[in-house]
Structures are given as C-alpha cells and as structure tokens.
Amino acid sequence: MTDRIPLIDSDQIRRLLSPREAVQAIVDALQEGLDPAADPARTAVSTAHGQLLLMPAEGRDHAGVKVVTVAPDNPARGQPRIQGLYLLFDAATLRPIALLDGMALTTLRTPAVSVAATLPFLLRSHDPLRIAVFGMGPQGRAHVDTVTNALAGHRGIAHVTYLARRPLRPDDPLNDIDQGQGDTPPVALATSGSVEAARAVAQADLIVCATTAREPLFDSATIQNHAVVIAVGSHEPDAREVDGALTTRAYVIVEDVATAMREAGDVIQALDEGHLNAADLIPMRQIVADSAVSLAAGRPVLFKSTGMSWEDLVVATAVYQRFNG
Template identity: 40%
Template sequence: MQQPRWVDAAGVRHAVSPDRARRLIRRELADGFDPATDPPRLAATIGEGDGSGQLLVMPSATRTGAGVKVLSVAPGNPERGLDRIQAVYVLLDPDTLAPSVLVDGTAITSLRTPAVSAVAMDALAPDEVGSVVVVGSGPQALGHAEALLAIRQPTSVTVVGRRADAARATAQRISGLASSHRMATRGLTVDDPAFETAVRDAQVVVTATSAATPVIDDDWVADGACVVAIGSHEPHRRELGSGLLGRSLVVVEDLQTAHREAGDVILAAAQGPLAWDDVHTLAEVVLGSVTRATDRPNVFKSVGMAWQDLVIAEHVRS
C-alpha cells in the first residue's frame, strides 16, 4: 500500500489562503451541503479537574470525499509555548477509503475556523467597518483578524487579553497584516476601562477565548454590530451572556450541533431570554433567507464542525 503523503503547516497555507478558505466554505453551503448530515463529534476527557484536556475525533463525508480529524485540547499548552489544540487530519481516498494524505490538523483548524466566521461576518457585519475588537490573543485571534481584513477595511483593531504583553504582541502582528490601508491597533487587558468603550464603538467583535463565563457585558454591543463567538464547544461554557443573545439575531452552524455543544446558546435558551425557534443557521444566511439585523446585534456562535475541516483538507490535497 502506498504511504500517505504528509502536508505540514506551511504546505496548508501555501495551498489555501485565508480568503480562499472562506470562499470554499461558503460555496459548500451555497451548493446545498447540509451540515446536519455531519456525525456528532466524539470526545473523551483526559485528566481531572481544571487542568483536564480533551481528545476529540471528528469524521465527515461530503459528495466528493471523506476524512477524519483527531485532535487534543490541552489547556496548559500555551504556558509551554505550544498551541492549545494539537491535531492531525487523515484524508481518505474517495474510492478505496485508504488514508491518502496526512495533514497538519492544527493548521487546518487555524485556517477553517476563521474562514467559517468570515462567511458569517461578510453577511452579518455592516458593509463599512471602522472599529473591531478581538477578545483573546492566541492563534485564533490573529486568524480572525486576517480573515476579516480580506473582506473589510477597518480603521482600528483592539486586542483584549488577560496579559497586556500578549495582547500588545498580537495587536502588533495584526498591524502587519494591513498592507492595503492604514489601520491603528492596540492591546488592552480585560480590566482596562477602555475595553467597554471599544466594544460599544465596534462594528465587529470577535471572542476567541477559553473563558467559561461571559467576557463582555450584555448591553455593550451596539445594534447592527456583528459578534462572533468561537471559544468553546461545550454546553456549560460560554463567552456571551443570555441578555445579549436574547436581544440579537442569533446564527449557528447547525441546530442539532448547537443543541449539543453551543453553550452560549444552550444557556441563553435555558435561562429564558432566547427561544430555539428564533435561532437560525449559517446556511440560511448564505442562501439569503435570513439577512442581517440593523435594529439589534447579530451574533454568530460557532463550535466548529468536521465538514469544514474536510472542505479545506480536500483542497490542500489538490
């Protein structure tokens, strides 16, 4: 049997740019793929207590291919200088289902998560975006800024983190991405009073944290603004409060998946401000049956799904 080819992180980035990843994800939904056909994510807890990690298995099949991502989530990795998420993607031959390509799964995740968010932001954010706030200073914070810069030209980006040095470093890296226009960046800590003001003034807010409780207050987000929450996939964790979701247009990747994993939505529905009947899907947005609200915030809650990895991995192979 022929040995699978290996594609490293550099190969992933060379094959698929952030904006091409967005277009691929959008095209899959526009062509009629139903995310509800994705198998549920399999998860196992590793270790005990607050430092416990997870082992996840994410299989998927589309009309053109099949594959599986095996990944771990280790909360202590950033302190070791490692990514929180470690992963490998196994792309299968569509005919024999034999492993044909092994791909750096961390790179796939870092690319596809912002791409999915960018599909939502392109539809749910104003055409003119001046101010952006990114809560979190890790790889996904940088990736989401890069994805947003491909579809909008903000004049300022504020990065907010628990550590001032990490927030400033990420803000500086984001500044280097804006080669086509002038853009101011800054890094703040979560206890800085300027944090609230920045969110209130923002047209786009991204929360990319490991928090278990809301990182912004319910009344900070302006009507018409777009909030993207990507930090968790567990039913008891959230980055956004019930009050914010209750007054927003809420969009998820898939309703069944959201019922299992989208803690922000699950908790808001359980506490009363949000009704599941008022939650919409990203496919509805892409197909035009749901449009952005101007009289209330627009919230996209993403948990990440296996089909998204497969879409990117197939084009890494090609």
C-alpha cells in the same frame, strides 16, 4: 498500501489556500447542498491530562477525520494547548491520500466559517471596520486576517483592538505587533475590564471572542445595534463568552441547531435562563444558501460556532486539490 501518504504542513496550507479562498470553499459547499445537520457528532475521550477529540466527516469525493488533543496544562509547559492531525481519504475506496497539519487547518477553517456566516452583515456598510478581539491566540489573529482578506476591495479596516484577559507576558509577540505601519491598520492592546476595553467594545462594528472563558467577556448592553459578534472559543455546555441578554437582542446564527443545543454553552445557558427560544436559532445554511432569507437591519448579529467536522473536510479538500495540482 504501498504509496507514501503526503504530509501537507502548516506552511504549505497557508501558501496553498488564502483566507478568502477558504471562505469561498465554505460558501460553495453550502450553496451546493451540503447539510451541516447530517454531520457526525464530535467524540470526546477524556485522558489523564486532557481530551482526545475525533471529528469524522464524509463528502461526495472525500472523507476525513481530525484527531485533536486538548491539554489544558500545556501553555505552562511552553507547548500548545491544542494539537492535532487531519487524515484525508478518497471517498470511493477509503484509501488514505493525505495527512494535514490539524492546527493549521483549524486556524484556516474556523474564521472562514465565521466570515461565511456573517459576510452579508459585514458588507452592509462601506465604512472602515472597527474590530475588537477577545483572545490573544492564533484564532483571534486569524479572524482579523480572514476578515481583512475577505473584505478587501469592499470594506477597509479602521483599527483593531486586542483585549487580553490578563496583562501580556514580556515575551508575548503581540507586544511587538505592527502598530499601523504602512498598509496595516492601527492596532491597540487593552486589558479586559479597563476603560480602554469598554470603549473598544462600545465602538466596535465587529467583536470576535476566541478565548477559553467560562463566563461572559463583556456587557452586551453596551454594543452598537449594527454590531456583529462572533464567538468561537468553546464547544462545552458550561462555557460561554457572551451574556444571555445578547441572545434576546440579537439575531443568533449557528452552524446547526441540534449541534448548538448540544455543545454551545452560549446558546444552552441562554435557553436555560429564558433569554432565547430554540425556534429563534438561525442555521448558517439559511444565510449562505437561501437567497430568500433576509434579516432586517437594526439588531446585532451573533454567530456562535462550536466547530464541526464538515468544515474541516471542505477546507482540507480545497487544500488537497491545490496540492495535487
């Protein structure tokens, strides 16, 4: 191998593919027949200071693998908790053709999957969307950006409330966030458990959970019947962001049923507690690709994502095609 492999960095990824285009790439892949159930399982290897995660996938024209590290103590060192790279191959020759910034790719693809799975429900109303976000990191903010970009021209954003599980550090960039200047929707900050946080959850049309929580973040009895809840914070059986009662009340959409029953603590624990039956789980492919599937209004919608390898490959391929011109 003599050709130099290009590195597509985080800035290039953001320039090459918009959030709306990433959503469309996910939708197109599912509508063209991609079956998430065929995805290889994630491999996790424990290390002295965290985990190594390997996420391979194969498509028609490309194959790829994401290598991710999870170092729980890194935030205290001023370093990211999660880091990684994505290696893209030509499917026919298995020749490596590109290396992508893994975290920028994940930050783009995770909310793209969330929005692709829930878009029909977010578009049921034209009223400006009220959003509550648990999680002060990149994924919480990326979900707001993706929803805003994907719904542009169809539904505006009334306001966004970020809900921190602990008071913000003085140097946290969210302390200086634009508080609704110009075209930016009003933004509020609140601490979980406060009166302001409870009000934001009760009024929200969309609730995003993007945290490392091990226990439910809010009481689902307080949310509106039309609310959409997106939970993306964990792929571990013993971690959850929503309570079991929500899975009884809501339509529960997952990327893949077998994967959710293996990795999604929000699903696994609800099943164990008797709140949910496996037969009630709805694969997102049915929502995105099957026009005959229609869920009646009047119940919340929960989308639980653990992150799957096919999603990285779809978005990495779209980025590479733009890069390669």
